[in-house]
Amino acid sequence: MHDRDQDIIVCRCEDLTLADIRALIQKGYRTLDEIRRISRCGMGPCQGRTCRALVQRELQASGINIKDQVPGVFRPPTKPVTLGSIAEGAGRRSDHA
Amino acid sequence: MRKSAEVVIIGGGVIGTAIAYNLARQGCTDIVVLEKEYLASGSTGRCGAGVRQQWGTEMNLRMSIASVKMFETMNEDLDYDGDIEFKQGGYLLLAYTEAGWRQFNENVALQKSFGLDVRLCTPAEARQIVPHLNTEGLIGATFNQTDGHCNPFHVTDAYAKAAKRLGVEICTYTEVTGIRRDKNRVVGVETNKGFIATEKVVNAAGGYSSVIAEMAGITIPTYPERHQILVTEPVAPLQNPMVMSFHHHIYCQQTPHGSFIMGLGDPTEQPGFNTRATWQFLEEMSQKITWLLPPLKGIRVVRQWAGLYNMTPDRTPILGSVPELLGYQMAVGFSGHGFMLAPMTGLLLSQSILGLPTSLPIEKMDLGRFERGELFNEPSVV
Numbered sequence: 001m002h003d004r005d006q007d008i009i010v011c012r013c014e015d016l017t018l019a020d021i022r023a024l025i026q027k028g029y030r031t032l033d034e035i036r037r038i039s040r041c042g043m044g045p046c047q048g049r050t051c052r053a054l055v056q057r058e059l060q061a062s063g064i065n066i067k068d069q070v071p072g073v074f075r076p077p078t079k080p081v082t083l084g085s086i087a088e089g090a091g092r093r094s095d096h097a
Numbered sequence: 098m099r100k101s102a103e104v105v106i107i108g109g110g111v112i113g114t115a116i117a118y119n120l121a122r123q124g125c126t127d128i129v130v131l132e133k134e135y136l137a138s139g140s141t142g143r144c145g146a147g148v149r150q151q152w153g154t155e156m157n158l159r160m161s162i163a164s165v166k167m168f169e170t171m172n173e174d175l176d177y178d179g180d181i182e183f184k185q186g187g188y189l190l191l192a193y194t195e196a197g198w199r200q201f202n203e204n205v206a207l208q209k210s211f212g213l214d215v216r217l218c219t220p221a222e223a224r225q226i227v228p229h230l231n232t233e234g235l236i237g238a239t240f241n242q243t244d245g246h247c248n249p250f251h252v253t254d255a256y257a258k259a260a261k262r263l264g265v266e267i268c269t270y271t272e273v274t275g276i277r278r279d280k281n282r283v284v285g286v287e288t289n290k291g292f293i294a295t296e297k298v299v300n301a302a303g304g305y306s307s308v309i310a311e312m313a314g315i316t317i318p319t320y321p322e323r324h325q326i327l328v329t330e331p332v333a334p335l336q337n338p339m340v341m342s343f344h345h346h347i348y349c350q351q352t353p354h355g356s357f358i359m360g361l362g363d364p365t366e367q368p369g370f371n372t373r374a375t376w377q378f379l380e381e382m383s384q385k386i387t388w389l390l391p392p393l394k395g396i397r398v399v400r401q402w403a404g405l406y407n408m409t410p411d412r413t414p415i416l417g418s419v420p421e422l423l424g425y426q427m428a429v430g431f432s433g434h435g436f437m438l439a440p441m442t443g444l445l446l447s448q449s450i451l452g453l454p455t456s457l458p459i460e461k462m463d464l465g466r467f468e469r470g471e472l473f474n475e476p477s478v479v
């Protein structure tokens with residue numbers, strides 16, 4: 001059976017489809033954090049900006065009460081920055097100190 | 098949640114689930130694992146995912162060598178529906194001082210005596226292994242090919258699933274609030290969801306090990322210590338081995354997924370449960386790593402976080418029972434290397450709990466060693 005869910009991308013960074021997310025919920029991963037950690041969903045460069053709401057909607061649709069779930073921590077940096085520019089910035093500041 | 102169990106395991110990290118699986122595999126299936134959040138939510142899910150055998154003391158060496166053998170066949174042994182992503186790209190350890198180099202020479206002699214195929218390298222040889230390594234100031238290195246990386250979420254998931262199939266009950270979002278004892282034996286465990294009667298309790302609570310021990314009326318010399326870490330975006334394969342420098346307190350490895358994971362130990366960090374991430378870490382890490390491995394300059398950081406090491410005074414875990422409380426066992430104090438020791442720890446603890454002969458002399462790693470003064474004093478910890 002070809003499932004439309006296999007064509008719908010939920011997490012662009014990690015290439016996860018709606019079918020992938022539904023399968024994980026089916027298997028018993030019942031919070032955003034659990035899904036994140038098993039599949040890397042939401043852990044790519046976008047920091048979950050696209051997929052987070054979509055996964056939450058799927059959790060809710062499967063009858064899981066997401067109101068009681070602590071929202072995942074937004075981990076810095078909020079926007080991906082290169083190691084080189086962080087190192088350079090730090091070096092400049094200590095030069096002036 | 099059941100009202101009674103033969104064994105209650107406190108902690109749903111890699112250690113607790115590995116113990117549960119090993120017990121169940123040997124026929125002891127009336128087990129409950131209690132986890133206050135979700136599986137791998139503690140140190141396990143925050144760790145550097147490194148697997149190393151190049152240790153400087155006997156028991157860390159024997160435990161890690163045996164554990165690597167178990168990682169090698171874990172997907173099949175646990176009949177896992179995913180992949181634990183075990184990769185043996187080696188560990189390259191760097192020495193920058195004469196004292197560090199002498200220590201490495203001693204370590205290698207000891208490691209070889211336990212059968213590890215490890216070698217000493219000149220800076221030029223180190224560069225053959227990691228061509229983009231900056232060898233400025235480097236005296237020498239050691240390399241062991243069978244060290245590497247493994248996915249901690251998946252290993253925990255694999256143990257948990259295999260344990261569940263054998264009948265183990267895993268209760269997440271269930272917090273242990275007390276341990277009930279009758280004189281010198283355990284009679285049960287109190288949780289926020291009710292009481293479980295049991296004669297056997299296992300402390301596998303990671304950074305919280307001393308809190309759980311306290312509940313049982315036992316004092317252990319473990320303490321939590323924050324360690325910070327970051328991950329980059331995935332990029333094309335660039336670096337096979339983990340690169341580690343005790344002198345700079347850093348380690349850095351590319352995962353099979355393509356991202357680089359790197360961490361930094363802060364020797365001035367005070368004991369405590371704080372797991373906040375800081376910009377100071379981000380800056381220091383970036384400066385040190387772009388100096389050591391220059392091509393990493395162009396790679397973007399996507400996330401930083403922190404977790405707890407559970408430290409002991411000799412940086413070696415505390416395993417097994419204690420004479421003063423019957424039915425209490427522990428696997429704690431992994432001092433930053435509990436993920437890589439988990440497979441063997443699971444086996445040893447199950448043997449100890451079932452009263453069977455243990456595959457390694459677990460009694461050497463008991464709590465009593467601190468009183469006897471028989472410490473290991475592991476030199477090789479970041």
Ligand SMILES: Cc1cc2nc3c(=O)[nH]c(=O)nc-3n(C[C@H](O)[C@H](O)[C@H](O)COP(=O)(O)OP(=O)(O)OC[C@H]3O[C@@H](n4cnc5c(N)ncnc54)[C@H](O)[C@@H]3O)c2cc1C
Pocket residue numbers: 107108109110111112113131132133134135136137138139140141142143144145146147148271272273274301302303304305324325326360403404405406407428429431432433434435436437438
């Ligand atoms: C930044 C960092 C990098 C690391 N890098 C490596 C590495 O490269 N290689 C390596 O081998 N090791 C590494 N480690 C160490 C490794 O993470 C730990 O040694 C290992 O995960 C310990 O596993 P555990 O199951 O004992 O602890 P945890 O994973 O912390 O599990 C204990 C569990 O107990 C639960 N718990 C606590 N109190 C209670 C309670 N009252 N009731 C119920 N549940 C409770 C916690 O929620 C937690 O999930 C690193 C650690 C950190 C922080």
